[in-house]
Amino acid sequence: MAAPQSLFVRACKAEPVERTPVWFMRQAGRYMPEYRAVRKQHSLIEICKKPELAAEVTITAAEVLGVDAAIIFADLLLPLEVMGLPFHFAAGEGPRIEKPVRGSDDIARLRTDHAAELGYVSEAIRLVCKHFGNRLPMIGFCGAPFTLASYMIEGGGSRNYIHTKKMMYSDSAAWDELMGKLVAVTSEYSAEQVSAGADVIQIFDSWVGCLSVDDYRRYVLPHATDLVRRLQKTGAPIIYFGTDSATLLSSMQKTGAEVIGLDWRIPLDEGWRLLKNRGAVQGNLDPVLLFADWKELQPRAEDILRRAGGRPGHIFNLGHGILPETPVENVKQLCRFVQGNRDKLT
Ligand code: CP3
Numbered sequence: 627m628a629a630p631q632s633l634f635v636r637a638c639k640a641e642p643v644e645r646t647p648v649w650f651m652r653q654a655g656r657y658m659p660e661y662r663a664v665r666k667q668h669s670l671i672e673i674c675k676k677p678e679l680a681a682e683v684t685i686t687a688a689e690v691l692g693v694d695a696a697i698i699f700a701d702l703l704l705p706l707e708v709m710g711l712p713f714h715f716a717a718g719e720g721p722r723i724e725k726p727v728r729g730s731d732d733i734a735r736l737r738t739d740h741a742a743e744l745g746y747v748s749e750a751i752r753l754v755c756k757h758f759g760n761r762l763p764m765i766g767f768c769g770a771p772f773t774l775a776s777y778m779i780e781g782g783g784s785r786n787y788i789h790t791k792k793m794m795y796s797d798s799a800a801w802d803e804l805m806g807k808l809v810a811v812t813s814e815y816s817a818e819q820v821s822a823g824a825d826v827i828q829i830f831d832s833w834v835g836c837l838s839v840d841d842y843r844r845y846v847l848p849h850a851t852d853l854v855r856r857l858q859k860t861g862a863p864i865i866y867f868g869t870d871s872a873t874l875l876s877s878m879q880k881t882g883a884e885v886i887g888l889d890w891r892i893p894l895d896e897g898w899r900l901l902k903n904r905g906a907v908q909g910n911l912d913p914v915l916l917f918a919d920w921k922e923l924q925p926r927a928e929d930i931l932r933r934a935g936g937r938p939g940h941i942f943n944l945g946h947g948i949l950p951e952t953p954v955e956n957v958k959q960l961c962r963f964v965q966g967n968r969d970k971l972t
Contacts (some may be wrong), residue, residue, distance in 0.1 A: 627862070628755040628823045629763040634695040638863040638885050640906045640939030645968035647694035648961055649765070651678060651867075654687035654699050658954060661687070670715055674700050675746050682752035688762060690954075691961050693801055695826075696754055697765040698819070700747050705769070705811050707951065708740040711778060713898030719782075726781035728789065730800040738807050741814040748822035755823030763826065766819030770831035770866070771808040771849045778804070787836050794845045796935050813856035815822060820860040828858050828865040829883070832946075835870025842874050847916035854881040865908055869946050875900045890945030897935035906939030913944045916956045927960055931967055 629635060634647040654661055664673060664683055673679045680699045688696035703721055713723045727733060747766075762970055768776075777783075778789055779790045794801045810814055813905050816827045834846065854864050867887025868877055888897040888909035898907050915926050927942075935941035942964045948957065 627762045627825045628950055629825055632763040633678060634763045637939060637941050638826055638906055644936045646942050646964055648942040648964040649693040649695040650944055650948050651694060653691060653697060654683045655948060656950040657948055657952040658687060669672055674704060675731040677746055677749035684754050685757050693961055695763045695765050697767060698751050702769040704744055704777060705815055708743045709736045709811055722780055723777060723781045727778045733800055733804045736807050736812040741811045744815050748818045749823040751819055764824045765826050765828055766816055766824030767828040767830060768812040768816045770829045771805045772846045772854060773831050773833050774808050774834055775804055801845060801965060809849055809853045813853055816857050817860050820862045824862060826863050826865060828867060831868040834852055839873050839877060842877050847877055848953035851881045854883050860930055893933055894930050908941040908943045910945040913946050913949050916952045920959060924963060925955060927963055
């Protein structure tokens, strides 16, 4: 672990801190000119696979913004490749999985013994940790089994998750097998990230909000819980993040994750209340508010801090990732604003 005494790590453990730590999901990305310059020379996958480049992009974003944590530059879908499912990013579109998983034969073929081939991500984490020493905590991440399964089955992004839900409903043995394989690979991969220096692991369950509470509990919760428990053996606190998740929050908390990510659709204090005010929460400004003028943005950020009320265990973030056209100046100003707010917390 790089910075176990940092504000961010202490806030993840719901310990009292002098001020609210802040970082942003997707803080390194296309909205940032420095990233676009690197992207001109290299594809996204090339950046991910070259530890020096991934480390540079990670470090630059954290330093330009002045945030309280760095998140390793990688992509959620990298584990698919080592499981035997190649994918690519089509120009102007999202990811495309070449041969989507549609049945038990496809699932049987998926490999779980090649997670070590993702070692380039841990290598990049090592480089970032070497750069920051204990000055900045490091976040590793992986996809949650549901969200990764949805990409594997749909073959890319989806609107209605028809193939995914069809498998869940019609062949629950195949579904459980797939989820088990994803947990095996992502738990090994994330534990490697912790060994390389990551202080905290964030599990992205970006699309889990398409499920009813009953389906979440039946088809997802046991596997997400298995993943969280395995990762907790590393000693790193776990952030479990989903969107459209207001109805799922108390079930998501049953995984045992120390921090629950809140999207912007629910007021922060209401979300925390649904979690019985236990543990820590991360969020939850609408990323589109970063397109507004500062005079609109500031009171909205203030409102989130007010709702958190200085209680231990709030990490300021957006309710989802920074969008490509976001004005960088607003992101920087928001970061400074949150960091300058220490008086209001006592
Ligand atoms: O700020 C950072 O450190 C970014 C690192 C990062 C990337 N992907 C790089 C990336 C992270 C944390 C991710 C996670 C990710 N990837 C998620 C979950 C996060 C979330 O927002 O819910 C998902 C669903 C993916 C899969 C993925 N990767 C999609 C759907 C896309 C295409 C959509 C788009 O924005 O174009 C990507 C591409 C991608 N991954 C980009 C980046 C910076 C942008 C494309 C590029 O640079 O060419």
